Amino acid sequence: MWPEIDKVEKENRHEIILSGKEISSRITKDGLDHKLFTLNFLNYLNIHETELSEIPDAISNLCNLQTLVLHSNKLEEINVNVSKLNKLKILDLSRNFLKCIPESFSNLPLVTLNLNSNQLNCFPVFTNAVKLTVLDLSNNNLKHFPICSKEMVNLTELKLQGNEIEEIAHNINILPALKLLDISNNKLKTLPGELADCLKLKDLNLKSNPILDRRLMKLIDQCRTKQVLDYVKQHCPKVVTIENAGNTKKKTKTKQNHDVEEESSIDYKYNINVKAATDEFKVLIMDSVKSVREHFVACIVDNVSFTEDTFKKFIQLQNRLHDTVCEKRNLATIATHDFNKLPPGNLTYKTALPSELMIKPLNRATVMTGADLFSKLQTEANNLRKEKKRNTYSGIHKFLYLIERKPEYPCLVNSKAEVISFPPITNSDISKIEVTTTKIFLEVTSSASIHICKTVLSTILKDMVLLFEKDIEVQQVKTVDQSEQLKVVYPSKTDLIFEKDVPIKVNRK
Structure with missing residues (x-):
């Protein structure tokens, strides 16, 4: 048995990462250790940067897998048995040599599917992918726009840059949640008018396409998404019959009247008052985090007033959201x-070597390196598991696998270069919130997408209002890249959009 697999089995851990030259040479010589596929308690499997060229049929034995990462290998095809992993939520097959994927993948409960940098020339119809949020098909050989399915009601990010697509599907407007569409560096000559009907689309990248309309091309190169969509709405034709056009117009008018009537009848109990970001405070995002934990969104909640009870419930709220919306x-x-x-x-969001990251962890008395903290937490986890005679880790110990073997760790530092956050593990004790806290800096990080960060922040702000049963003030926070170019401002005008039964009104100054 491979020592890495032996260790996971003995400690009954739920995650394993296999990478590097030694692993690669073992795979080349004998293939994967068959013992790996007996660990049916695994929920995270990561095999990357190896000579792995095939996935054994026994992959289906790992019935509890929620995350499967197989990027940067030598896969030319993916075993159809992966589609039997009925708990799989994140699948990363990027940087391989795949030419197609099975249609049965549509049946997986995927939230994120990454197929970036393969050799795909087609993509199947995903008629059952109701939970899919992020789909990355960039840098492949696709000639046709992936077929839009009305069942993909949660798809918010569609990345298609670096393909050979000649036209956008005319039914793209059946994707009701689409917020980001990157189809740059393709072969588009025209755009369908239906693109302007994607009402939530706020981030559209059409650059490096041979668009025939020169005025539109200029807008694409110089303007933002709104100006481009306004032009598309006015000048690009739709594919719709005259009869359907009349029905559509009538239905739209009816819907608008219904929405106005419904909105006027809402009894708002609470308010979220949004204040504009200031130039005195922002978060600088360093390029190095792209390889570790790329996405960062934040805001400031002011005029907070805790009691002992609401403070305890607020901590419980964070824990609940970590288990639910944060997966x-x-x-x-x-x-x-x-x-x-x-x-x-x-503040600066960057990476640091495990031996150089210095942090005073939450509720601990001494400063230690990231490497020492990881080792200490791992020892504590093993001792606690044995003491309690448990089969699994608890508390923050169960998240250690998310940074295991990372060459650098992500961290957020203040203007004194002190580490105040070490995601996804812990905060620093020097900035911890207490019952006396009146102003909270909220941050959310993710390796999946900006949209997920925003969704989590919107959820926690909504729950805070309902928990406190009072209005709150939220100040926008800007994040910028190393060139001082704006990356994200939260909450923007497209954030904090709640369902109609949520009694919260958002006021923007």
């Missing part, structure tokens, strides 16, 4: 800080 921190991680404990100046 046990696989999708995202929440961190909270007492803003008044931060020194004046900007």
Whole structure:
């Protein structure tokens, strides 16, 4: 048995990462250790940067897998038995040599599917992918736009850059949640008018396409999504019959009247008052985090007033969201800080070597390196598991696998270069919130997408209002890249859009 697999089995761990030259040479010589596929308690399997060229049929034995990462290998085809993993939520097959994927993948409960940098020339109809949020098909050989399915009601990010697509599907407007569409560097000459009917589309990248309309091409190169969509709405034809056009117009008018009537009848009990971001405070995102935990979104909640009871419930709220919307921190991680404990100046989100990252972890008395903290937490986890005679880890110990073997760790530092956050593991004790906290800096990080970060933040803000049963004030926070170019501002005008039965009104100044 491979020692890595032996260790996981003995400790009854739920995750395993296999990578590097030694692993690669073993795979080349004898293939994967068959013992791996007896570990049916695994929920996270990561095999990357190896000579792996095929997945054994026994993959279906790993019935509890929620995350399967197989990027940067030598896969030319993917075993159809992967579609039997009926708990799989995240599948990363990027940077392989795949030419197609099975239609049965549509039946998986996937939230994120990454097929970036393969050799795909087609993509199947995903008629059952109701939970799919992020689909990355960039840098392949696709000639046709992936068929839009009305069942894909949660698809918010569709990445198609670097293909050979000649036209966008005319039924793209049946994707009601689509917020990001990147179809740059393809072969588009015209755009369908239906593109303007994607009402939530806020991030559209059409650059490096041979668009025939020169004025449209100029808008694409120089303007933002709204201006481009306004032009598409006015000048690009739709594929719709005259009869259907009349019905559509009538239905739209009816819907608008219904929405106005419905909105006027809502009894708002609480308010979220949004204040604009200031230039005195922002978060700088370093390029190095792209390889570890790329996405970062934040905001400031002001005029907070805790009681002992609401403070306890707020901590419980974070834990609940980590288990639910954050998918046990696989999708995202929440961190909270007492803003008044931060020194004046900007924050920086970057990476550091495990031996150089210095942090005073939450509720601990001493400063230690990231490597020492990881080792200490791992020892504590094993001792606690044996003491309690458990088969699994508890608390933050169960998230250690998310950074295991990472060459660098992500961290958020203040203007004094002190680490205040080490996602997805812990915060620093120097900025921890307490019952006396009146101003909270909220951050969410993710390796999946910006949209997921925003969804988590919107959820926690909504739940905070309902928990406190009072209005709250939220100040926007800007994040910028190393060139000082704006990356994200949250909450923007397209954020904090709640269902009609949520009694919260958002006021923007």
